[in-house]
Amino acid sequence: MPHNIFQSNAGKESLTRPPTMLERFSDNGFRLAALVAVSAILMLVVYIFAEMGTGAWPAMERFGFSFITGETWSSATKTYGILPEIWGTLYSSILALIIGGVFGVSIAIFLTQGFLKPAIATALRNLIELLAAIPSVVYGLWGIYVLIPAIRPAAETLHQHFSWIPLFSTSFSGPGLAPAVIVLAVMILPTVAAISMDALRRIPEKTHEAVYGMGATRFEAISRVMLPTASSGILAALVLAFGRALGETMALAMLIGSANQISLSLFAPANTLASLMASSFPEADKLEIHSLMYAAVVLLVITFVVNMLGLWIQQATKRKFEGV
Amino acid sequence: MKNTTKNTLKNIACSIVSAAALATFSTGAVATEKMVGSGSSFIYPVMSAWTKDFSRSHDGVQIDYQSKGSGAGVRDLISGVVNFSVSDAAMNAEEAAQVKGGVVFLPVTAGEIVLSYNLKGIDSLKLSREVYSDIFKGNITRWNDASIAVLNPGVTFPDRQITVVNRADSSGTTYAFTNHLSAIDPVWADQYGTGKSVQWPQQANFIAAPRNDGVAATIMQTPGAIGYMEYSYAAYTRQPMAKLENASGNYVTASATSGAAALANVQWPENLIAFAADPQGADAWPITTFTWMMVAKQNPSPQTAKLLREFVNYILTDGQVTAEKMGYIPVPANLKARMKQAAEHIQ
Numbered sequence: 126m127p128h129n130i131f132q133s134n135a136g137k138e139s140l141t142r143p144p145t146m147l148e149r150f151s152d153n154g155f156r157l158a159a160l161v162a163v164s165a166i167l168m169l170v171v172y173i174f175a176e177m178g179t180g181a182w183p184a185m186e187r188f189g190f191s192f193i194t195g196e197t198w199s200s201a202t203k204t205y206g207i208l209p210e211i212w213g214t215l216y217s218s219i220l221a222l223i224i225g226g227v228f229g230v231s232i233a234i235f236l237t238q239g240f241l242k243p244a245i246a247t248a249l250r251n252l253i254e255l256l257a258a259i260p261s262v263v264y265g266l267w268g269i270y271v272l273i274p275a276i277r278p279a280a281e282t283l284h285q286h287f288s289w290i291p292l293f294s295t296s297f298s299g300p301g302l303a304p305a306v307i308v309l310a311v312m313i314l315p316t317v318a319a320i321s322m323d324a325l326r327r328i329p330e331k332t333h334e335a336v337y338g339m340g341a342t343r344f345e346a347i348s349r350v351m352l353p354t355a356s357s358g359i360l361a362a363l364v365l366a367f368g369r370a371l372g373e374t375m376a377l378a379m380l381i382g383s384a385n386q387i388s389l390s391l392f393a394p395a396n397t398l399a400s401l402m403a404s405s406f407p408e409a410d411k412l413e414i415h416s417l418m419y420a421a422v423v424l425l426v427i428t429f430v431v432n433m434l435g436l437w438i439q440q441a442t443k444r445k446f447e448g449v
Numbered sequence: 450m451k452n453t454t455k456n457t458l459k460n461i462a463c464s465i466v467s468a469a470a471l472a473t474f475s476t477g478a479v480a481t482e483k484m485v486g487s488g489s490s491f492i493y494p495v496m497s498a499w500t501k502d503f504s505r506s507h508d509g510v511q512i513d514y515q516s517k518g519s520g521a522g523v524r525d526l527i528s529g530v531v532n533f534s535v536s537d538a539a540m541n542a543e544e545a546a547q548v549k550g551g552v553v554f555l556p557v558t559a560g561e562i563v564l565s566y567n568l569k570g571i572d573s574l575k576l577s578r579e580v581y582s583d584i585f586k587g588n589i590t591r592w593n594d595a596s597i598a599v600l601n602p603g604v605t606f607p608d609r610q611i612t613v614v615n616r617a618d619s620s621g622t623t624y625a626f627t628n629h630l631s632a633i634d635p636v637w638a639d640q641y642g643t644g645k646s647v648q649w650p651q652q653a654n655f656i657a658a659p660r661n662d663g664v665a666a667t668i669m670q671t672p673g674a675i676g677y678m679e680y681s682y683a684a685y686t687r688q689p690m691a692k693l694e695n696a697s698g699n700y701v702t703a704s705a706t707s708g709a710a711a712l713a714n715v716q717w718p719e720n721l722i723a724f725a726a727d728p729q730g731a732d733a734w735p736i737t738t739f740t741w742m743m744v745a746k747q748n749p750s751p752q753t754a755k756l757l758r759e760f761v762n763y764i765l766t767d768g769q770v771t772a773e774k775m776g777y778i779p780v781p782a783n784l785k786a787r788m789k790q791a792a793e794h795i796q
Contacts, residue, residue: 197648198648199641199642199644199647200645201644201645201646202644202648296653298654299612299656299671382656383656383658383659385649386655390653394655394656404617405618407517407618408519408520408618409520409619410520413646
């Protein structure tokens, strides 16, 4: 029989061995540490909800559902209601999402679909990400001192000539929905752009080759193939941006006019849940603090619902559009 | 390889020991008595001057003041984390009962609330009681309204919307202003009431900004705006202030004299909490606010109590000069004597 390495090694020390005590401990230890970390995060979320809930309970008992349908916030008459704030939060966030989303996705397409030299595309990409680094207080100040005076002439003309359109039906007072929506759109733009760019760049090269090989024009390629393929990523970007817009506090507190009104007009002042809480908390008395906690619970629920909706839409579109 | 590891460990140990040594030697040899207060943002400019001067002139004493808002100051005093707190709306009976042993209220300074406006070219504006309360109720919405023109003959008003700027956050300034409006206008008292935050008329020309400086900035940026704020902010931003009609029917300008005239006739009860909602007097400024320094009657140690009494004494003597220089209204003489008496209760 030819020289058999296994036979010659038989009886000597084997190549494999069972794990040592140290290896077993470190393996189990790491697994335990990871489990502890995950449960800590879950417990933290539950704890936050529980604390908010207990803090809000006295207000929930006292006002019940009328808190969500009430329209006045007054510590003089001790009546609190957040319907205008819920309206303001959702209306401003949706408008900002439409503007920021359209611009963000367009920027993502422009920077990834071969319209520019790669070096210029990278430079512009970094510039967009710089927008995300600006603190929101700076956006607020920019809004008050630069944006509002800049849109005042246009706003007054629109109101003068087109006040029959509900969007322009009130006079421009300065702080209001219009500057707030514009600043919010600028703030969520880098989020939408960055994540959409990632989604578009993840499309495999063979898809590009296939669609251009078939003779499609650039527009057909982008609209019929690239966007649907990247749709789950772009939707994730939009959901994230919407979540950010819902929670934005400082810039809106300065720009939205903090008035408890419900109006379709872009030039009317409004209020959001986050800016209500930020403004009222420092000087609030006991009942007001419980009411603010109740408002916080409502905001948490809205954000939760929006995120769930986003996840569901992602699941629904993934299988239908991607096909990769 | 082993040598360098040993060396690195030695270096690390040395640096830790020397850092610890530096830390222990740099904290200073003198034990400082630290006192802390919190509360109203209105009094912050003059209070930080007072605490600095007092700490400098008294060896081994350090007083700090945090401007968190009157409500937060009241909460801090109740929970005992501060030695004193300052509030624009004092405390109500329920809150005072939560402090063990009771609270001493000392109205250490006062301010005026003015109506500042932004109308290009109009340096002087007279508003009667009816007109300014109508503006804030939303009944008068344009500057060229007849009722405003009647009070200011010879002035041409633009056909602009009156943008009313209120406070977005709860504040003692709103409390004092709504207190005054409730006193002069029964409709206001009925519909809106007095409070740190009220539900303003839900019209498109009512906007709000956070804090006194936010209101001042918004008025400066918005043509045709009018809003209420503390006198020092309007003076600092050099915005024009309206002349208001007082209880005697005279139109007065906000200044130290009209402020002092407003406070001279206030009746002070035993606990020194009084609100001059509608001051009487020919030269009185109609909208004033006091700020109360609140100290618990029972303090943790006799040294703290003694220092607090000395601080109050300082505020009532040298402190008043500083306050007047910074645009605050000094305490009238008759009140000073009563405050010195009340301060004796700090034990």
